[in-house]
Amino acid sequence: MRPQQQLVSNPDSAREPAIAVSDLSFSYPDRPAVLQGVNLNIYPEERVGLIGPNGAGKTTLFLSICGILTPTSGDIGLFGNPVVVGEFRPEIGFVFQNPNDQLLLPSVWEDVAFGPQNMGMSEDEVNDRVQDALSLTGVEMLAERVPHNLSGGEKCLVAIAGVLAMRPQLVLYDEPSANLDMRYRRRVINFLQTAQQTILISSHDLELIIEVCDRVLLLDEGRIIADGTPQQVMANESLMNAHGLEMPHSLRLHHQ
Numbered sequence: 274m275r276p277q278q279q280l281v282s283n284p285d286s287a288r289e290p291a292i293a294v295s296d297l298s299f300s301y302p303d304r305p306a307v308l309q310g311v312n313l314n315i316y317p318e319e320r321v322g323l324i325g326p327n328g329a330g331k332t333t334l335f336l337s338i339c340g341i342l343t344p345t346s347g348d349i350g351l352f353g354n355p356v357v358v359g360e361f362r363p364e365i366g367f368v369f370q371n372p373n374d375q376l377l378l379p380s381v382w383e384d385v386a387f388g389p390q391n392m393g394m395s396e397d398e399v400n401d402r403v404q405d406a407l408s409l410t411g412v413e414m415l416a417e418r419v420p421h422n423l424s425g426g427e428k429c430l431v432a433i434a435g436v437l438a439m440r441p442q443l444v445l446y447d448e449p450s451a452n453l454d455m456r457y458r459r460r461v462i463n464f465l466q467t468a469q470q471t472i473l474i475s476s477h478d479l480e481l482i483i484e485v486c487d488r489v490l491l492l493d494e495g496r497i498i499a500d501g502t503p504q505q506v507m508a509n510e511s512l513m514n515a516h517g518l519e520m521p522h523s524l525r526l527h528h529q
């Protein structure tokens with residue numbers, strides 16, 4: 274097994290992690306292992322990017338952290354409590370790569386209200402939360418629209434609003450800028466830069482990671498290969514190339 278490159282010493286190590294993954298392995302039925310002995314701690318208020326080539330296991334790691342997949346072995350804890358597969362944890366939000374997987378109700382308002390309603394909130398509290406979430410993501414004007422008819426960028430922001438309405442402490446974003454045009458990508462980046470939660474973002478959009486995250490994990494073949502600042506991981510050209518990635522253009526310019 275290749276050793277993981279520890280590029281930063283973490284001053285947070287005495288705090289309770291938001292995510293604590295220990296020796297996590299996972300295989301889909303009758304398939305080789307997708308995650309192989311993953312260890313990682315993510316601390317409250319960190320903004321962490323997860324990068325790696327296609328098929329590295331990023332989405333599988335997210336689905337394991339959210340309690341959607343049952344690990345083959347290993348442990349996952351969120352804010353000190355073990356993940357129980359299938360358990361609803363409103364403090365943990367997951368923004369799916371494809372918003373169509375998340376937007377299922379006849380109006381945007383109903384979709385964003387769905388989480389708080391399921392948490393048993395009063396009508397007033399639900400209304401407050403929907404208003405807040407739509408305003409944080411800047412899509413109040415879409416409240417009465419049919420989600421199915423929205424543009425890809427609008428759907429993305431509404432899907433984020435649906436997660437924020439549960440007021441999570443931790444949000445996992447799977448490819449938040451996939452299929453977004455320049456303006457919507459910028460809106461998502463601006464939103465992520467000011468988001469109040471602990472965030473873990475899986476993305477092939479390395480420039481987005483540089484703009485939003487203070488820490489990057491490189492995953493390949495189901496193993497964490499490197500853990501450090503964006504500069505430490507992504508400006509390491511031989512490391513990036515060895516794992517099917519390129520040094521982002523902005524860091525290349527910075528190096529010249």
Ligand SMILES: Nc1ncnc2c1ncn2[C@@H]1O[C@H](COP(=O)(O)OP(=O)(O)OP(=O)(O)O)[C@@H](O)[C@H]1O
Nearest residue numbers: 301302304307325326327328329330331332333334
């Ligand atoms: N439901 C499934 N059944 C069987 N194999 C699967 C399933 N979902 C994913 N895989 C396989 O697991 C591996 C990891 O997939 P995963 O989607 O976690 O990677 P990823 O890093 O998110 O990739 P990408 O960057 O392309 O989204 C791939 O080889 C994929 O084919």
